[in-house]
Amino acid sequence: xxxxxxxxxxxxxxxxxxNLEALLKTSHTIKDIFEVSFSKKDFTLFNxxxxxxxxxxxxxxxxxxxxxxxxxFQKTISKDEHYxxxxxxxxxxxxxxxxxxLMAGYCPICLSTQNGAKHAVExxxxxxxQTLITNLPKVEFSGTLINPFEISGGFSIKESxxxxxxxxxxxxxxxxKIIRYTGEELTYQVQCAASLLKKNHILASNDTGYLKHLLIxxxxxxxxxxxxFLWFTFFNTTIIIPSSMAPNKIREAAMIGEPSxxxxxxxxxE
Numbered sequence: 279x280x281x282x283x284x285x286x287x288x289x290x291x292x293x294x295x296x297n298l299e300a301l302l303k304t305s306h307t308i309k310d311i312f313e314v315s316f317s318k319k320d321f322t323l324f325n326x327x328x329x330x331x332x333x334x335x336x337x338x339x340x341x342x343x344x345x346x347x348x349x350x351f352q353k354t355i356s357k358d359e360h361y362x363x364x365x366x367x368x369x370x371x372x373x374x375x376x377x378x379x380l381m382a383g384y385c386p387i388c389l390s391t392q393n394g395a396k397h398a399v400e401x402x403x404x405x406x407x408q409t410l411i412t413n414l415p416k417v418e419f420s421g422t423l424i425n426p427f428e429i430s431g432g433f434s435i436k437e438s439x440x441x442x443x444x445x446x447x448x449x450x451x452x453x454x455k456i457i458r459y460t461g462e463e464l465t466y467q468v469q470c471a472a473s474l475l476k477k478n479h480i481l482a483s484n485d486t487g488y489l490k491h492l493l494i495x496x497x498x499x500x501x502x503x504x505x506x507f508l509w510f511t512f513f514n515t516t517i518i519i520p521s522s523m524a525p526n527k528i529r530e531a532a533m534i535g536e537p538s539x540x541x542x543x544x545x546x547x548e
Contacts (some may be wrong), residue, residue, distance in 0.1 A: 290489065290513070291475065292330050293513055293514065294471075294472045294475050294476075294513050295472070297314050297317075297513055297514070298368065298468065300314050300317075301314050301465060301468065302396055302465075305461045306537050307439065307441045307461035307462075307463040308439065308440070308441050308442075308443070308460075308461040308464065308476045309380075309381075309437075309439040309441070309461070310461065310465075310474065311461060311464060311465065311508075311512065312377060312381075312515045313379070314512060315337070315412060315508075315512045315513070315514070316337045316338075316340070316341050317337075317548055318337055319336060319337055319338030319341070320336055320337075320461070321336060321337050321339045321514045321515075321516075322334050322335070322337075322516045322517065322519065323335055323336060323338055323339075323340045323373075323511065323517070324340070324370065324373070324493075324516060324517045324519050325490065325516060325517075325518045325519070325535045325540050326370055326519050326521070327454065327518060327519065327520055327521060327527075327530060327531040327534050327535050328521040329521075329536075330530065330534065332529065332534050332535060335370065335491065337514065340370075340373065340374070342377050343370075343374045343382065344373075344374050344377045344381060345378075345435050346374075346378075346429070346431070346432050346435075347374045347377075347378030347379075347426065347429060347433075348377075348378040348379070348381035348382040348433075348435040348437075349382070349432070349433025349435040350427065350429050350433045351378055351379055351382040351384065351424075352377070352382040352383070352433075352435060352436065352438075353420070353433060355382070355384060355409050355422070355424075355545065356403045356408065356409075357383075359384060359407065359408055359409060359501060360384065360385055360440075361384070361385050361402075361405045361406075361407040361444065362379050362384045362385065362386055362387065362400070362407060362409045362410075362411065363387050363389055363398060363402045363407055363409065363410040363411060363412070364376060364379070364386045364387060364388050364389060364411050364412075364498070365389040365391060365395065365398045365410060365411065365412035365414060365417075365498075365520075366391070366411065366412060366413065366426070366498070367496070367522070367523070368493055368494075368496060368497050368502075368519055368520075368523075369519065371413075371426040371427055372497050372498075373497075373507075374426065375411050375426045375531070376388070376443075376497075379411075380439055380440050380443070381435060381437055381438075381439060382438065383437065383438035383439065383440050384440055385440045385442045385443060385444060386443055386444070387401065387405065387407065387444040387446070387456075388443065388444065388445050388446070388497070388498040388499075389400065389401060389402075389447075389505065390446065390496070390498050390499065391496075391498070392496075393454070395412070395414050395416075395417040395418070395419075396408055396418075397417065397454065398410070398412075398417075399417070399419050399455060399459055401456065402419070402421070403447055404456070405444075405456070405471040405543065407421065408421035409421055409422045409423075409424065410423055410424070411424045411425075411426055412424075412425070412476065413425050413426065413427050414436060440536075441460055441461045442459070442460055443456060443458075443459050443464075444456055444457065444458050444459075445457045445459070445498070445499070445500045445503070457500070463503075465509065466507060467504050467509070468509065468512050471508075471509040471512070471513075481539075483538075484538035484539075486513075487536050488516065488538065489510070489516065489539065490513040490515070490517070490518055490535060490536065490537045490538050490539070491506055491510050491515065491516070491517045491518065491537060491538070491539045491540070491541060492507055492517075492518045492520075492528075492531060492532055492535065492537035492539070492540045492541075493507075493517045493518060493519050493520070494520070494523065494528055494540070494541075494542055495541055495542065495543070501543070505541055506541050515522050518531050518535035518537050519531070520531075
């Protein structure tokens with residue numbers, strides 16, 4: 279960890295206040311949220327734990343990958359498209375693809391891998407999307423399939439930011455609902471996080487001097503995206519990404535990554 283990341287409640291509160299102040303001076307778009315989130319180039323965005331090894335990626339390094347992905351999408355996906363499906367497990371590629379789509383001018387539809395590819399394709403057909411970003415095998419989709427794990431090399435990008443993201447419900451009550459968020463609505467969520475920190479010291483307390491959040495809630499779900507990814511990357515902290523959601527891989531990530539916080543639905547634990 280670099281010295282600039284050493285943090286306590288007082289430092290965290292100052293950072294939250296400064297970042298929120300910077301965002302509130304903007305037009306409250308998703309691009310504005312991204313620029314504040316990635317303003318500390320040398321801070322660590324995520325630790326990727328795999329095969330007992332830890333790979334550290336800074337916000338600046340991640341931004342370069344996002345720009346490369348955005349250039350690839352802009353070159354590959356039709357300019358006439360608006361909604362593009364994103365069907366991935368938690369990974370660095372999910373982050374690169376999510377922001378890369380937005381930067382290239384497309385609205386990502388964050389699709390659940392738990393519901394299966396068939397349900398994902400049904401949703402894409404409802405919104406007339408012709409492109410799906412996924413690494414799942416044997417996906418029956420009449421449009422274009424893009425595997426983000428096969429994107430390599432640098433692609434230039436002419437930024438054309440979209441200002442909308444889409445999530446879907448689990449479908450437990452019937453047909454999945456499609457939920458749309460704009461940059462302004464996401465700004466309200468960030469403001470909420472800032473007020474929570476001021477009232478709850480536990481959100482910034484730690485025993486190690488830094489804040490690192492173990493990412494086990496799925497990014498394609500609104501809880502995982504807002505409560506872990508959006509809130510804490512906006513305040514320039516670090517997330518730890520297990521190589522998979524298998525119990526032994528989560529344990530491996532917790533032991534090697536040494537998280538200060540774990541956010542989970544209570545029923546997750548036995």
